Amino acid sequence: MRLYMLYLGTMQPGNIPVPGYLIQTNEGINILVDTGWPRSFVDTPANPPGLTVEIRPEDTVEARLEAIGVNPADIRYLICTHLDEDHSGNHDLFSNAELIIQKEHYELARNGHPRFNANRDSWGHPSLRYRLIEGDYELLPGIVLLETSGHVPGHQSLLVRLSETGTVLLAADAVMHHSMANAGTRQMFVTDMEDEPGIRRSTQKIADLAESENAAFVVYGHDTEQWASLRLSPAFYE
Numbered sequence: 001m002r003l004y005m006l007y008l009g010t011m012q013p014g015n016i017p018v019p020g021y022l023i024q025t026n027e028g029i030n031i032l033v034d035t036g037w038p039r040s041f042v043d044t045p046a047n048p049p050g051l052t053v054e055i056r057p058e059d060t061v062e063a064r065l066e067a068i069g070v071n072p073a074d075i076r077y078l079i080c081t082h083l084d085e086d087h088s089g090n091h092d093l094f095s096n097a098e099l100i101i102q103k104e105h106y107e108l109a110r111n112g113h114p115r116f117n118a119n120r121d122s123w124g125h126p127s128l129r130y131r132l133i134e135g136d137y138e139l140l141p142g143i144v145l146l147e148t149s150g151h152v153p154g155h156q157s158l159l160v161r162l163s164e165t166g167t168v169l170l171a172a173d174a175v176m177h178h179s180m181a182n183a184g185t186r187q188m189f190v191t192d193m194e195d196e197p198g199i200r201r202s203t204q205k206i207a208d209l210a211e212s213e214n215a216a217f218v219v220y221g222h223d224t225e226q227w228a229s230l231r232l233s234p235a236f237y238e
């Protein structure tokens with residue numbers, strides 16, 4: 001099994017990475033995680049207040065997949081960590097895939113929560129097929145979705161068991177930066193919804209799994225320093 005780290009753009013100030021991930025099983029099943037800001041941002045970024053989003057042509061999810069020989073139609077599953085703007089801008093490209101999301105999160109967005117309006121045309125595209133799940137869920141052997149509510153209700157992280165690297169945890173926005181990895185002392189972030197107990201519980205869940213699985217590493221959601229040191233696609237971990 002291979003795990004690719006997809007670099008889907010940069011947010012300023014702070015050179016903050018926008019991540020996505022591709023998992024390829026030994027049977028050739030392609031599993032994408034998140035899709036970044038809308039591809040229209042290459043030409044016309046619609047920056048939210050206080051943020052400048054830089055998406056180069058090579059940063060789009062299509063371009064990152066193409067560089068490793070994968071077309072959008074080849075994606076079997078699209079895992080939605082959550083539907084914030086920087087994670088769901090190109091879901092509409094993946095109508096061949098089954099989209100997998102926590103039921104609680106999908107219903108919050110589907111019922112019109114304004115936080116998820118910006119990309120509604122993408123993640124809410126009528127051609128998309130969603131599988132709604134509740135709680136932790138083993139999608140395929142060695143690929144476990146983890147319910148990590150807090151940043152938003154029904155946020156998901158992932159656990160991926162690789163044969164050479166070992167277990168890797170993709171925290172996504174449950175833990176955005178290594179400085180937030182301690183559940184007891186971590187800061188909340190400006191984009192976290194008002195659920196401090198949930199955030200601390202999910203941060204602890206990631207830390208506990210990292211320990212019990214003897215994980216090789218945890219990938220934090222928007223960690224400038226860490227992402228500068230990761231093996232980015234087209235290279236991969238296996």
Ligand SMILES: [Zn+2]
Binds near residue numbers: 084086087173221222
């Ligand atoms: Zn994010």
